[in-house]
Amino acid sequence: MQETHNFIVLGGSGAGLGIAHSFLKHIEPELAKLDKTYHPTLPGVGHAPFGRRALRAHRRWIQAVRFLAGGGPTGVEITGEIGHFLNGSTGWFSSRSSNPKAKVTVVTKGDKLLPVLNKSRALWAETLLNRVGVDVVYNVSVVSSTTDADGKTTVDLSNGEQWTADVYIPAWGVTPNSEYVPANFKNDQGYIKTNEATLRADAAGPRVYVAGDVGDYSRRGFHNLYSAIPVLAANIKRDLLAAAASDSLDTKPEGLGRSFTRNSSETQAVPIGPAGVGAVNGWGLPSFLTWLLKGRNYMIGNITVTVNGDMVKRDNTG
Template structure:
């Protein structure tokens, strides 16, 4: 058996876990047959996977969707494999030496302790974060869980709510908040008959849900109105301040100031790429990636980018899960060629790459309280189907399937 090579995956999100399980299931066994020994490292700043898809409902009330159901220990998902083949590290990548082919990780249990690992192959799957820790991980899962529970307490007595951001997260959060606090309009009514709270959704665009067509975006506004949500267009939140009583005042781009019991920023995302050298990122901080092969070619051989941290990503499950087979196929191709090469590990394989083709069609599903809007490849989806597939439980069943590798 040859020396052990390190295969490192930075990030324990859906993309990172998908590649990790695929490697252990389909690639490592073939490499072992060729006398090659690999050790997989899965590194994430959270010890638990977070199903952020369910956060719009969970932030409103634990009675609707308890926060506990959104999390699952990453390490538990790998117990079916030989433990000598992998290591799960709870830590944050703080630097990446491209020339030396190493990554340095700050361990979560001791911020003064770092470890540097050499890699033979590297997958960057560190994802992105939203402004609120309640809707994305901002480090360990305990931070997100606490943020959700804090919002649950505020929503319990809220009579005013402001949500900023007209994308899917903002619309879903506003819809859940409105339905929870105000109920839903009756037959032939456009608004609830006895609303308990003023819920306002602010967007800096002239329409909601940029991926969807204008008619579907207008339908989304109608559904929001039916749960007592008002939509304000072409205005953005410039800043916000929270007082000692927990109320938040938002400062708007039009000069106005509004105060609410609950404020949730749901606009803009930031790539988790601070560990990466500046020359490997674009102006927004996303990793520069070959959009077809999903390799970070400027970083040298056998470096791949999975999920939203790459500059190729448009986001959305249909694109995320479409990237995993491409990355896995190219990883397998590269490592098997290296394993059988007699003149060096970086020789060019004879077989062609598997290429990624993004789905840029109008594809999105957005629950809004008891209803929803959406489309697949430009074809509109009926409201009840969006509720059935996503809005019923925000697909919480996929938590275990993702962590355990059943999704791949």
């Protein structure tokens, strides 16, 4: 009786779907030629949509709120969208709204917004936030927060001030979804220790791989995710074909395999209401182009090619 092996992908976001489709399209057919059967499993698929429809549903509730968030792209994008939706935009010849309907504030412990982008682009981001009625407070962090009986949130700040917010959004930092991983396989921040070249989790043993934001190799950007998937798929293919050809799971492929090179350049696109700020490999993106590329629909069209596998339609595993 032919033995069936399991190919398990933990996580159903872009990285998980990309690897799963790469396996089905480009790896499993090669294994079948060697009379090897693998059963792919993709647990944990889910999503939580949020957008303008949700804002409309809660519009009366958030007419006079204060939003508190971090100064990274998540905080800037969220407050930019909310500010534009509730307060509108002043246009190019006015610095800020004279009568905003909602008070929206970004609080950041840094001395600038958007750490990936340079100082001038960060200042431009603040200008765009001001135009949609969003204020920015620098060099202040949140010490604690308490949910009050009326549903509001009281926030204690590092400068000694205490603010009360109708809606409080803690949008600083990232907590990796790695609770299921043994502690000795993770770094101090909870990210899985990953071989930055091969994207294997060497400490976890053979044929354990890491893709996406959960790995300590990642800079947590979609451009690094998309460039990592072909490398990881190629190394998975090499490992499994070597084991299949020798009928021994202990067999390792010859050579070094594919290597991943992280893009550490100034690359980020951050829509802010009807405009935006961004750069690609250190070259600035025009404000309108940033909105056109991402802010128009936040690249939701990529969901289709990610789910149906067209993102990895071309075989890059050779």
